[in-house]
Amino acid sequence: MPEPLLRVDDLSMVYQRRAGLLGRRAQQIRALNGVSFSLGAGETLGIVGESGCGKSTLARCILRLLRPSGGRIRFDGDDLLALPDEGMRVMRQRMQMVLQNPFSSLNPRLSGFELVAEPLRTHTAMSRMEMADRVASLLAEVGLGVEFMSRHPHQLSGGQAQRTALARALALNPDFIILDEPTSALDVSVQAQIINLLLGLQRQRGLTYLFITHDLSVVQHISDRIAVMYLGKIVEETSSEAIFANPQHPYTQALLSSTPVPDPAADRQRTILPGAVPSAANPPSGCAFHTRCPQAMDICRAQYPAARFVARSHRVSCHLYDESA
Amino acid sequence: MKVEVGSTLWFLLRDRAAVISAAFLLAVALAAVFAPLLTPYAAQGMGDPDLGSKFTAPGIKHPFGTDGLGRDQVARLMFGARRSLSMGVLVVVAAMIIGTPLGLIAGYLGGWVDEALMRVTDVFLAFPPLLLAIAIAAALGASYVNAVAAIAVTWWPWYARLARAQTLSVRERAYIEAARGIGVRHRVIMRRHVLPNILTPIVVQGTLDVGTAILVAAGLSFIGLGTQAPYADWGVMISDGRLYFLSGRWWLSTFPGLAIFLTAMAFNFLGDGVRIAADPRLRRVL
Secondary structure, three states, X not given: OXXXXXXXXXXXXXXXXXXXXXXXXXXXXXXXXXXXXXXXXXXXXXEEOOOOOOHHHHHHHHOOOOOOOEEEEEEOOEEXXXXXXXXXXXXXXXXXXXXXXXXXXXXXXXXXXXXHHHHHHHHOOOOHHHHHHHHHXXXXXXXXXXXXXXXXXXXOOHHHHHHHHHHHHHOOOOOEEEEEXXXXXXXXXXXXXXXXXXXXXXXXXXXXXXXXXXXXXXXXXXXXXXXXXEOOEEEXXXXXXXXXXXXXXXXXXXXXXXXXXXXXXXXXXOOOOOOOOOOOOXXXXXXXXXXXXXXXXXXXXXXXXXXXXXXXXXXXOOHHHOOOO | OOOOHHHHHHHHOOOHHHHHHHHHHHHHHHHHHOXXXXXXXXXXXXXXXXXXXXXXXXXXXXXXXXXXXXXXXXXXXXXXXXXXXXXXXXXXXXHHHHHHHHHHHHHHHOHHHHHHHHHHHHHHHHOOHHHHHHHHHHHHOOOHHHHHHHHHHHHHHHHHHHHHHHHHHHOOOHHHHHHHHHOOOHHHHHHHHHHHHHHHHHHHHHHHHHHXXXXXXXXXXXXXXXXXXXXXXXXHHHHHHHHHOOOOOOHHXXXXXXXXXXXXXXXXXXXXXXXXXXOOOOHHHO
């Protein structure tokens, strides 16, 4: 088996927060708790979960915008956490990120040209003329004309702004792009356009995507594999088809049943989860999902279920699938 | 907060107090720059005495009267404006140039750098500002340049604090993280992404401060630590005239006093106008 492009092993991230009078009580927030997955070149992995499950922390740890507390991240054979700062800075040419809201991720003072040229300015010695050519072709690639070079973010629509952000991410021909809820801030009609654009770019450039979202219906069209996260852990990971056809984890089942299906005749049983996501500062014992799980057993309160394979490349962490059960 | 220079200007022009203030300040500045062309007594403005006409009361020939050496007070005021205005502006510009980068670096880097820089500013802020300026000006020796330096030294910590506070909020914006993700160096992030986005409140504060800086500079000149004879600024003129004020020669201190009062007030109105015009949330008041 070839080495995957990205391999994340047992990644943990604990935020320390000082609380109480004079900050004497230290509070620990486990945003990531032993997250492992691998992602082959040209593939798309969807990370799905509710807000607060650690999916954005995961993105920031992979790009080393945050220092994980433990675990390993290998990108194309390099241990990202062992790279010196300058080495990591250079490595960032190959891995880019697109954030949720383009109006906050684009500096309001810069023009379209300056925004898209910034990666070129940072990592190459291009002249201004070369940059202008390159920026024009990047904008064309995301479906924007040259007139967008002189537009500032507040003069753009949501879709145009996100296209600008995408052109910026593509500027250095990266291998890997983390898409952190890239469509969540956009209108539904625009969402589809951006998803199609992402799919086209992936085909042409052989890009690898990590697509983070809370919306299963969005990720379905673009992902080869999907990992479902709950309170800092991946609870189920399998192919995009299998997760819709044959969800195993009760949380995945509940997520799926909350996704609208555009067929009024569809016969569906809805699972409504009681309560809200527990706080990561004070996670439940055992399986963190047991407080809301309709099928919780005694063992769920005591012990976290180890990941096991219920089918080829279908990984689940749930006591329902223990060998003894 | 999105700020466009064009729209800020447009809203500023609708603020009557700001427009009148700006016009007044422009007139004062033009009078200062073109003083030699505007007054027949240019040499007296520079300090030459005309003992034959000393202590002339305001009249047709000398609208604001003459001083103890017979110098035309209008000419003195116009030449004095050169120093008083430039001192106020230079103090604020110097304080901004020193304070803004330090505050930006402290706020952006945080940690011990922040701690160290902010403790240094605390030391400066612990002294009463005028007293510190007097001490420094006295230690450096009385002169125009030293007075500017002395006041700027007491002033920059305010800009450092303001820049730091603004940086702390801008630092958390998504576009800073996006730039880091691209691999932009911290130095470039500070210059390209943070600085332009913290500048508006700093410029507003600067406009408000020029008036106060002129007052402080006049204060130093008043006690003899600023502009030196034979040149004059408004502070020196008040100081020279104060001995004669109660003996009937009221015009000596009154006109420079009015000049300081009106100029400082105009800068305050203008600064307030800029502050409101630059902040879309405040524009509704107009």
